Amino acid sequence: MAEQAIYTSNLRKSYGSLQVLRGVDLEVLQGEIWGLLGPNGAGKSTLMHLILGLLKPDDGTIRVFGVEEREQLSTRIGYLPERPHYHNQFTGREYLVTLGRLSGLGGKRLHDRIDTVIDLVGLGPSADRRIGTYSKGMRQRIGLAQAVLHEPDLLIVDEPASGLDPAGQREMGLLLRTLSETGHTIFVCTHQLTEVARLCDRIGVLVGGKITQTSSVAALHEQGHSITIRVTDLPLETANALQALGPEVRYDRLSVTIFPTSDALLAAVLRQLLDDDVAIQAIVPEADALEQFYLNAVHDGQAAASAPAPSTTEDLLETLIEDR
Amino acid sequence: MFALRRLWTFTRFTLTEYIRSGRIIVELVAVILFWGLFLREWTIGSEQFFSLTGIFTLLMALYTTAALLSLGERPQGYVMLTRPLGRTGYLLGLYFVALIVVLTMFAVVSALTITFNRPFDFLWNEFFMSVVPLLLNVALLSSLIVLLSALVLPNVMRLFLLAVLAIALYSQAWHLSPVYRFIEPLQSLFSWPLYPAMAGFKLATSRDWTGGGYYIPLAQLALTVLLISLALISFKRRDVILRNQ
The missing domain is CATH 3.40.50.300 (P-loop containing nucleotide triphosphate hydrolases)
Structure with a gap:
């Protein structure tokens, strides 16, 4: 090694x-x-x-x-x-x-x-x-x-x-x-x-x-792409059912994202949405695995952090120089 | 040996940049104006020459050292600082360039004066005896400016040191103030480190080396080494955050 x-x-x-x-x-x-x-x-x-x-x-x-x-x-x-x-x-x-x-x-x-x-x-x-x-x-x-x-x-x-x-x-x-x-x-x-x-x-x-x-x-690269399903409004019961499908499925009120995706998981999500009469607006193969990995990491990291991050590196440096 | 070679490389590089960027024009113009106004026409003695140049070189040391430190605070410094030159070489290089510039300007003023309006009591051996404490004062003031720079000390420490200097230097004006009796003990305490500089200035103008005069340059040198060492220690311990351009 x-x-x-x-x-x-x-x-x-x-x-x-x-x-x-x-x-x-x-x-x-x-x-x-x-x-x-x-x-x-x-x-x-x-x-x-x-x-x-x-x-x-x-x-x-x-x-x-x-x-x-x-x-x-x-x-x-x-x-x-x-x-x-x-x-x-x-x-x-x-x-x-x-x-x-x-x-x-x-x-x-x-x-x-x-x-x-x-x-x-x-x-x-x-x-x-x-x-x-x-x-x-x-x-x-x-x-x-x-x-x-x-x-x-x-x-x-x-x-x-x-x-x-x-x-x-x-x-x-x-x-x-x-x-x-x-x-x-x-x-x-x-x-x-x-x-x-x-x-x-x-x-x-x-x-x-x-x-x-x-x-x-x-x-x-081996994981492939994510798929985002855009919906008009995701009911709470459907959201709970989707959560039970696994950590690959993420959702908010207007979209459901599957990453990493698979045919079986996509079919299960679509079945659940159709069963609950959720109106599907679009199915978008949106981001590749790298992009999704990054977005998930940022999402999780920001949720975990209690304090807000500074807006930009330049702002941070300006603050430091003034403090000095 | 390698460290000295690196220090020389960086010093030469910074000096070249200072010249090529045209910043040195400020010093050159100041020298010509100073010489033209104070030393070109009037009949002067060596004491007057060293009184005038003693103050002029200190003012120039103040300006040039500050200008060099502002050069050192640019983001270009990151690449230099990550080389084996290190923080010590970086700060010493800036300091030495300031000294070289001021010493060169003093040499120009001296050469012009000796050539065109030589002091009536001029003697070469006495000239060199006065030059030593005068230039040591330049080194001393430059080291103080380095220590007081934003690169080296945090703002709180800089303000504290400036307050100490203010108390030490403004004793005459404070005699009239009712708070002087509270300040007087502090003033006595804080003014002693300035003694080598004051005595050095007096030695340069009087050229009287009797009665322990030879110890004055040693005291100037010791104080300079102390100040620059404090600056290096502080700089090594600090975060290096250079200004964006």
């Missing part, structure tokens, strides 16, 4: 009275691509910054490659931030030279490595232009180049497809997949489900300050 790249246990973090993480348990194995999903403001960036050692936990344990002190591991970790803020006054190559030196590279090895990563991310001749002239996509590329420059064992990536066009997103996904195949562990934070489906081996959903559900992407 592969060893742990990231391990957290009962990880808690608050900003003043605002509890952002309420006991996060996470295990990322070496060599896998692990996708962290979650709504805006769920604390994904906070979790990443805790793993990177930029934030200090209130409670709980964080170990990266079995070590708690992250400064010792900085040569083994690469980080691609969500917002592509880089030093505009430098060319891409100058920037990479500096970051390479900060990571302990030097001489011919550094320059060879820079040429390699420039080729890898497809920056080409733009590497000799000032970063201030770069488009958002090119900034994302220079960001990835700096993150992998020192050949880290663990790559922490925050919204890698942010600001990229569909072709760029696909290319970024392929790049990350290539890196994973060469032995890198990748911890990626995103809210793009298509990206997760294409890229990740395992995923978890952070909501209400906890990772409420984890799953392998392959297992979700």
Whole structure:
């Protein structure tokens, strides 16, 4: 069995009275691509910054490659931030030279490595232009180049497809997949489900300050789609009868969702609705397993959380800066 | 050794950015204006030169250190901080760039003055004897600004330290106030850490190193090391939350 790249246990973090993480348990194995999903403001960036050692936990344990002190591991970790803020006054190559030196590279090895990563991310001749002239996509590329420059064992990536066009997103996904195949562990934070489906081996959903559900992407793909039956009004007796059919059946007053679906379960639900004379408006094969997994996790997590989550990451950061 | 090399790499990088971004124009304009207004035409002695430049370099240290710390508070810092440079190298790098900029500006003012309007009692050996306490005061003030920055201390601690400084510095005005007798013991207590800075300024202008004068630069240096060490300890223990642009 592969060893742990990231391990957290009962990880808690608050900003003043605002509890952002309420006991996060996470295990990322070496060599896998692990996708962290979650709504805006769920604390994904906070979790990443805790793993990177930029934030200090209130409670709980964080170990990266079995070590708690992250400064010792900085040569083994690469980080691609969500917002592509880089030093505009430098060319891409100058920037990479500096970051390479900060990571302990030097001489011919550094320059060879820079040429390699420039080729890898497809920056080409733009590497000799000032970063201030770069488009958002090119900034994302220079960001990835700096993150992998020192050949880290663990790559922490925050919204890698942010600001990229569909072709760029696909290319970024392929790049990350290539890196994973060469032995890198990748911890990626995103809210793009298509990206997760294409890229990740395992995923978890952070909501209400906890990772409420984890799953392998392959297992979700095997589960297929959900089906939603839209109704005019669901009587209480029917709802009770549907509940008895199993946890795969969820409902509210205007719809019944079956996930994971099966012919037998669909037939049983339809029979119950027809028997109770419930008017069916539509039967919609609505979401794939991944989407449904995410929606269920968010629904369950929000129901379990007692305090409301902050509206967005930006709001949270603004609050923190003002508090400071 | 590797840590020093990384620190130098980051210092050089930040200094280059400070120059390329044009921020250094503020200091250059200030130097030219200061020299043109105070040192270009009037007949001056070395004491006047060091009194004027002593105050000017402190004001410049205040501005430049604050400007460098605001550079360090940008989200660009996250990528640097996750490198082996670490928090210590990051904060020291910003501090050293501030010192390099102010020292360079002092060198420019000195060169202009020595070339075009040399003080009537100018002697090279005395010049260098005055430069030492003057520049140590720059290092001391910069380290205090670093310690008082939002990057390093929480707001409550910063306000507390500023209040302490206010009590220590505003003793003359408070003599007239009825609350002075309550403040006086505090003022006596809080003003002693300022002694090396005050004595250093006096030493730079008087160039009188007799009677234990050689201990003053040592005291300045010790206080500088103490302040920067406190800043590093606090920064290492804090959450790093950089401002969005």
